[in-house]
Amino acid sequence: MENRQINFFKSKDLNTINKPLKKGSLVEIESFDIREKQKKLNVGLFGWYAICPSKELKKNKLHYFSLYDEPLIIYRDKNENVRCIKNICPHRGASFFGGTLSNGVITCPYHGAEFSSGGSCQNLDRITCSHIVDNNYDNYAKRIHLSQYKALEKDEYIFVYFSNKSDTDLKNIIEDSPISNYELSNNGFSYQDYVSEEVFVDFKCDWSRIIENHLDILHLFWVHGDTIPDKDVNKNVLVSFNQKINVTNEYIESIYFYKNEPKKEFIRIRFMPPGRILIYKGDPSISRYLQVLDHIPLGNNKARVIVRHYRKFLKNKLLNNLILFKENQRKIFYKIFDEDYIILKTQTYNNNLGLINKDEIKLLGEDRIINYFWKWYKKSEDKDKPWKNINKTENLSVYDKFILKYPPEIKRLEVINNIEIIRKTFTRFVGPLLILMLII
Numbered sequence: 001m002e003n004r005q006i007n008f009f010k011s012k013d014l015n016t017i018n019k020p021l022k023k024g025s026l027v028e029i030e031s032f033d034i035r036e037k038q039k040k041l042n043v044g045l046f047g048w049y050a051i052c053p054s055k056e057l058k059k060n061k062l063h064y065f066s067l068y069d070e071p072l073i074i075y076r077d078k079n080e081n082v083r084c085i086k087n088i089c090p091h092r093g094a095s096f097f098g099g100t101l102s103n104g105v106i107t108c109p110y111h112g113a114e115f116s117s118g119g120s121c122q123n124l125d126r127i128t129c130s131h132i133v134d135n136n137y138d139n140y141a142k143r144i145h146l147s148q149y150k151a152l153e154k155d156e157y158i159f160v161y162f163s164n165k166s167d168t169d170l171k172n173i174i175e176d177s178p179i180s181n182y183e184l185s186n187n188g189f190s191y192q193d194y195v196s197e198e199v200f201v202d203f204k205c206d207w208s209r210i211i212e213n214h215l216d217i218l219h220l221f222w223v224h225g226d227t228i229p230d231k232d233v234n235k236n237v238l239v240s241f242n243q244k245i246n247v248t249n250e251y252i253e254s255i256y257f258y259k260n261e262p263k264k265e266f267i268r269i270r271f272m273p274p275g276r277i278l279i280y281k282g283d284p285s286i287s288r289y290l291q292v293l294d295h296i297p298l299g300n301n302k303a304r305v306i307v308r309h310y311r312k313f314l315k316n317k318l319l320n321n322l323i324l325f326k327e328n329q330r331k332i333f334y335k336i337f338d339e340d341y342i343i344l345k346t347q348t349y350n351n352n353l354g355l356i357n358k359d360e361i362k363l364l365g366e367d368r369i370i371n372y373f374w375k376w377y378k379k380s381e382d383k384d385k386p387w388k389n390i391n392k393t394e395n396l397s398v399y400d401k402f403i404l405k406y407p408p409e410i411k412r413l414e415v416i417n418n419i420e421i422i423r424k425t426f427t428r429f430v431g432p433l434l435i436l437m438l439i440i
């Protein structure tokens with residue numbers, strides 16, 4: 001059992017289900033590749049990224065973020081449609097930090113240029129100072145325009161189509177992959193039947209390492225065994241699985257079946273490039289719980305993860321509030337992220353120094369989906385070259401203050417959440433009890 005290199009395609013009865021853990025072993029997985037011939041992922045690193053939940057984007061609010069170190073903004077225009085623009089004023093290149101958004105009109109804080117919902121400048125007389133020197137408005141009006149990416153709302157998320165070129169005219173942007181691929185209803189899942197909550201975390205590490213982590217079933221038992229409230233995810237119990245890998249044009253998927261109940265799914269992990277992972281707890285058609293994880297490559301060693309979990313149990317709002325379900329669930333998620341963080345940071349460090357090279361990495365059979373992921377990632381990086389704006393200089397972190405919205409040190413998020421738990425417990429239980437005692 002010490003040496004667990006597993007042969008693909010070979011069936012062997014490991015006969016180890018639920019036996020006490022032997023040193024050095026956790027999970028036994030046999031892999032079966034059911035890839036259809038010629039099918040391979042046809043989406044690279046350019047494509048639709050879920051940036052935030054719809055409800056986060058309020059009227060007259062500029063939401064700052066970045067993709068591959070390119071500073072961007074999303075907001076609602078005067079018709080409440082979502083827009084994604086470069087956070088660079090086309091007049092003299094200032095950012096819009098400190099500017100305003102009112103009724104879909106963005107005003108630059110540097111010289112007061114106002115940009116309409118469509119992106120054109122609507123107060124040229126002001127910025128050209130034409131009343132002083134310049135009278136060539138018309139010519140200038142054609143040139144000054146916000147540069148945009150396509151953005152839309154789907155399944156209560158804001159999506160942005162990122163590629164190598166923004167444009168002043170959205171009609172010039174051709175999508176390689178349709179948004180319908182990401183629709184939850186097209187992934188065997190009708191989200192209206194569930195209740196959902198979100199957790200956000202910003203990491204100071206490479207975003208692809210986080211995706212790798214979320215594709216990795218093995219570490220669940222070892223790293224998160226004491227935190228995940230599932231009796232089968234336990235580092236003291238050995239569970240055996242059969243694994244099936246599906247490869248389609250839109251996703252790669254790994255399904256784990258219990259070995260002692262071959263038709264029963266333990267977990268299904270679906271990676272939809274460029275940044276989404278769906279985790280189904282059991283068969284999607286009957287799953288009571290599903291997680292949607294969106295990974296956002298903010299920049300060099302800066303990444304955001306949005307986890308939205310959908311559940312069919314505990315749907316009663318009042319009961320949820322009473323037992324502080326959301327806050328307690330967050331607590332678990334922060335702990336899980338914290339357990340991963342040092343691993344992700346050290347992997348990033350090792351990789352950036354060129355210390356993780358192919359020859360030194362020995363993947364196991366269980367790591368098959370990870371192998372697919374890295375092959376796709378490297379190929380897509382070579383083809384799309386999304387890191388062309390990469391900020392290699394750590395001290396050029398002028399945007400961090402605005403872009404890293406959720407503190408990268410997870411401990412701080414945990415403290416904020418714990419304070420919230422104490423505050424709510426007090427206002428809901430202790431406070432009223434004290435008042436009652438005083439009255440009596």
Ligand code: FES
Binds near residue numbers: 091092093109111127
């Ligand atoms: S840089 Fe924005 S108005 Fe001048």
Ligand SMILES: [Fe+2]
Binds near residue numbers: 213214223224336340
């Ligand atoms: Fe993890």
